[in-house]
Amino acid sequence: MSATAEQERRAAPDGGGRVRRRRSGRRTPVWQWVLRYLLLLAVLALTVGPFLWQLSTSLKGAGEDIYRYPPSLVPHEATLDNYAGVAKIIPVWDFALNSLKVAVANVLTNCLGAALAGYALARMRFRGRKAALVVFLMAMLVPVESIMIAQFVTMRELQLNNTLIGVLLPACIGAMNVLLMRNAFAALPYEVEEAAFVDGANAWQRFLRIALPSVKGTLAVVAIFAFMGAWDDFLWPLIVLSDQSKFTLTIGLNFLHGTFANNQRLVAAGTVIAVLPLIVLFACLQRFFFRGVGEGAVKG
Amino acid sequence: MTTGTARVPRTPGNKGGGGPAPVPPGPGAPPQAAARGRIRPVRRHLPASPWLFLAPGLLIVGGFSLYPFLSTVVNSFTDARTLIAGQYVGGANYQELIHDAMFWTGLRNSLLYVLGVVPLLVILPLLLALLVQGRIPGITFFRAAFYTPVVASVVVVGLIWVWLLDDRGLINAVLEAVGFGKVGFLSDPWLLLFSAMAVTVWKGLGYYMIIYLAALANVPRELHEACAVDGAGALRRFWTVTVPAVRSTMVLVAALSSVGAFKVFSEVYLMAGPTGGPGGEDTTLVMLVQQVGTGLNGRVGYASALSVVVFVITLGLMLLVLRANRKEDA
Numbered sequence: 001m002s003a004t005a006e007q008e009r010r011a012a013p014d015g016g017g018r019v020r021r022r023r024s025g026r027r028t029p030v031w032q033w034v035l036r037y038l039l040l041l042a043v044l045a046l047t048v049g050p051f052l053w054q055l056s057t058s059l060k061g062a063g064e065d066i067y068r069y070p071p072s073l074v075p076h077e078a079t080l081d082n083y084a085g086v087a088k089i090i091p092v093w094d095f096a097l098n099s100l101k102v103a104v105a106n107v108l109t110n111c112l113g114a115a116l117a118g119y120a121l122a123r124m125r126f127r128g129r130k131a132a133l134v135v136f137l138m139a140m141l142v143p144v145e146s147i148m149i150a151q152f153v154t155m156r157e158l159q160l161n162n163t164l165i166g167v168l169l170p171a172c173i174g175a176m177n178v179l180l181m182r183n184a185f186a187a188l189p190y191e192v193e194e195a196a197f198v199d200g201a202n203a204w205q206r207f208l209r210i211a212l213p214s215v216k217g218t219l220a221v222v223a224i225f226a227f228m229g230a231w232d233d234f235l236w237p238l239i240v241l242s243d244q245s246k247f248t249l250t251i252g253l254n255f256l257h258g259t260f261a262n263n264q265r266l267v268a269a270g271t272v273i274a275v276l277p278l279i280v281l282f283a284c285l286q287r288f289f290f291r292g293v294g295e296g297a298v299k300g
Numbered sequence: 301m302t303t304g305t306a307r308v309p310r311t312p313g314n315k316g317g318g319g320p321a322p323v324p325p326g327p328g329a330p331p332q333a334a335a336r337g338r339i340r341p342v343r344r345h346l347p348a349s350p351w352l353f354l355a356p357g358l359l360i361v362g363g364f365s366l367y368p369f370l371s372t373v374v375n376s377f378t379d380a381r382t383l384i385a386g387q388y389v390g391g392a393n394y395q396e397l398i399h400d401a402m403f404w405t406g407l408r409n410s411l412l413y414v415l416g417v418v419p420l421l422v423i424l425p426l427l428l429a430l431l432v433q434g435r436i437p438g439i440t441f442f443r444a445a446f447y448t449p450v451v452a453s454v455v456v457v458g459l460i461w462v463w464l465l466d467d468r469g470l471i472n473a474v475l476e477a478v479g480f481g482k483v484g485f486l487s488d489p490w491l492l493l494f495s496a497m498a499v500t501v502w503k504g505l506g507y508y509m510i511i512y513l514a515a516l517a518n519v520p521r522e523l524h525e526a527c528a529v530d531g532a533g534a535l536r537r538f539w540t541v542t543v544p545a546v547r548s549t550m551v552l553v554a555a556l557s558s559v560g561a562f563k564v565f566s567e568v569y570l571m572a573g574p575t576g577g578p579g580g581e582d583t584t585l586v587m588l589v590q591q592v593g594t595g596l597n598g599r600v601g602y603a604s605a606l607s608v609v610v611f612v613i614t615l616g617l618m619l620l621v622l623r624a625n626r627k628e629d630a
Contacts, residue, residue, distance in 0.1 A: 039431055040442050047446050047506070053470060054460045069473045109356075117357030124350040132354055139365040145563045145586045146611035149593035149603045150368035150375065156382065170364040173357045203345035207353070232453035234566045235586075239594050250455040254570065257459055264463050275456045282451045286444055289451070293510040 051275070058082050058268035066264060082269035089260060092273055094245070095252035099231055099274075102168050102248060106230035107223045113173035114222055115215070118181025119207050123193065133182075139175035144236065152239050166240045167248065171229065177222045184218035185211055221292040224285060231278060249274045369611075375604035382598040393605035403606065406585040409493060409568075413584065414561045414617065416497040417504075421557040422550050424501065425508035430542070432509065433516050443513075447506035454503065458570030461499045462486065465571075486571060489581035496567040496582075504560070508553050515549035516542070551625040558617045563610065565590065585610055 052073060060066050061079040086092050120126075121133055151170050152161070160166035188211060196206050212219075234250045241251055253270050260266055282289055376393055380386030397403050432443050449457060464470050465485035472482045485495045523541045532540065543550075565586040568576065575591070576583030583591070589610065593603025 036431065036436070043428065043431070044442060044445050047449055047502070050460045050464055051448065051452075053464065057463065067468045067473065069477055071470055071473060113356040113360065116353045120350040120353035124345055124353070126347070126350040129350070132358065135358060135366065136361060139361040141615070142365050142369045143559070143563055143611060143614050145565065145589065146607040146614065147365065147368040147372050149589060149598070149600055149607055150372040151364060152594060152598075153371070153375075153380075153382065153600055154364070154368060169360070173360040175357075175361050175365065178357050178361075197344050203349045203353075228451065232455075234453065234455050235590070239590065250453050253455050253459060257462070257570070258574075264466075267459055268463065271456045271459050275452045278451045278453075279448065282448070283444070286440075289447065290443075290510050293507060 051279075054268050055272055057264055058272045060265060062265075082265045083273070086256070086266045086269045086273075089266065090252055090256055090270075091245075092249075092252060092256075092270060095247050095249045096273060098164060098247060099249040102164055103227045103230040105168050106172060107226045109168070109172035110174055110177050110226040111219055111223050114177035114181045115212060115219065116207070117173070117178045118183075119185050119211055121178070121182040122185035123206075123211065124203070136175040136178050140179070144170075148236060148239055151236075155240060162241055162243050162246055164246060164248075167233075167237050168230070170236065171233075174226070174229075177226070180218055180222060181215065184215040188214050217288075217291070220285070220288045224281070224288050225292050227281070228278060372604045372607050372611075375601055376608050378601045378604075380600040380604075382594075382596055382600055386601050389601070393602050396602065397605055397609070402580060402583060402588060403585075403609075405580065406583050406588040406606075407609075409582060410562050410564065410585040410613075412493065413497060413500075413564050414558050416494065417500050417561040418554055418558045420501045421504050421508055421561075422554050425505050425553070426512050426542075426546065426550070428505060428509045429512035429516055430538075433513060443509075446509060449503045450506040452503075454566040455570060457499060457503050458567055461495070461502075462571055465495055489572075489577050489579075492572050492577055493568070493582050496564070496571050499567050499571070500561065500564065504557060508557065511553060512546060512549060515546045519545040548625065551621055555618050555621040558621060559614050562614055562617055 056073050056075055057066055059075045059078040059080070059082070061075070061077055061081055064076055117132075117136070121129060121136075155161045155166045155169075158166075160169065193206050193210055196210050201209070232250065233248075234254070237248050237251050238254070241247055244252075244255070247255065253267075253274055256270050257267055375386065377388055377390060378386030379389045379392070428446060432439055432446065466472065467482060467484070467487070471485070476482055483491065485491050519542065523545070524537055527537045527541055563586050564584050568582055568584050569587055572582040576587055585606065589603050589606045592599050592606060
């Protein structure tokens, strides 16, 4: 693609020299480029700016006026005092650990559970397969918000209220992930497994050794969205958890905001702690995040 | 879903669809020849294997999605509380709901939220996708940066904007400096609701941008070129080429965002407080469900009736959007 574009560019009689060719072959005047980058920078300021402002607030010491005008994005004397301060008021690192536990467990259960179910739906033939598929499809139609009260009652009956297991359980195998995995398995060439069967591999071996390694991409998408979903979730943990020692980060932040709303520096430090791990994860595994949006949206 | 179901392996028995469960072919009659060339699932396994594979998933999905749904419907006809199993009370909860001013406030706010958020989330991400499509230097950085709000928790996003929109926050400081005066973004009930909508839009932009980006990649470039040759300007090309080409994606985005907007909870909860601002003026329907149904003395029965309303309207919104799409097709 780029090679042909290059050839086109060379072949075309170059007019002003200050024009660039787009892939479409039309000339794009310089002012359009400038305009485009100006727009991009404006949107960048709008989307990333608020995060930077929060980071900046969290780094400003007690001696610096955070309400000052004109505002300054760069702290005069950057300090980590607020991070120590927020840890003194609420056990923010314990909250982070709770969030991490739930998120990691959510990744494991979703990957394993969805892969197993997806494999059975895509690769096995048995009475009731369609019914099983319908169960997962129907579950996808039920919004969590409309069943959370019943889930809450169920958790009480199971004595799992106010535990991290209770936070984890309802979403630990997502119906959509099952369908994602099913589609991934169904897209694999069938002959390989046929050959494995001929070689005497049983269903479990075919699943583990042949099918599973071929769907690593989808598995990564499931894993990342499971992690993000659990780490960012707010409503369900808010309902299930009441004891501060069990709080996840989002619930802890809400508590911090409700109790120490006036100390913006501390709240800012708390939010940075909550968001930084995910931004790092996103920066490293960008393409899986984008793939997940595409695959999820098609199914939605 | 479309790509998914297209791949459902079909046996000769259920080709017509429509019928109930397909007739399982007996072990003695392998329809191998008939299904040649189709992707067919491996049938060589123990009869119990598929159910062992499916067990964890079915257990969780059945136990924590479908069963709660059924029990929500059942509970909505009882006066159950968190600690007390209820008695059947017929439609009393639904009758109470009609006379409950808070229900109407919640319903109004949730529906307003849909009206305010959905048009913006259908249009703005499309423009954003047009801005970041193609290969120009640094564009992957911009794409990733625009997606950051999606990655952050709604709690983080809410608190960031609470601080920005605070009476003494950055935005009011700027407004005051340019002589506009302070705006009570978080104190006036109406402004608060609109501020929350703005935050929802801000957080959703990147997500729908990526969906549109995938759709735009499928628009044949020749269409644009032909149009340009005919002398159509950028705006004209947008309306005659881009919009028709991504129309089905717009419907998808409208469906997803309207369902999300109707179920709004966190943004308003964080910005207006747990009770939805002074007098509960900003309470949304899901906030009401949470207020009524949780806690040790939660009115599970009444909250279940509210939940059923949430479910019905969510489903209705989805059908409405999909139907609008079908009509345009005809």
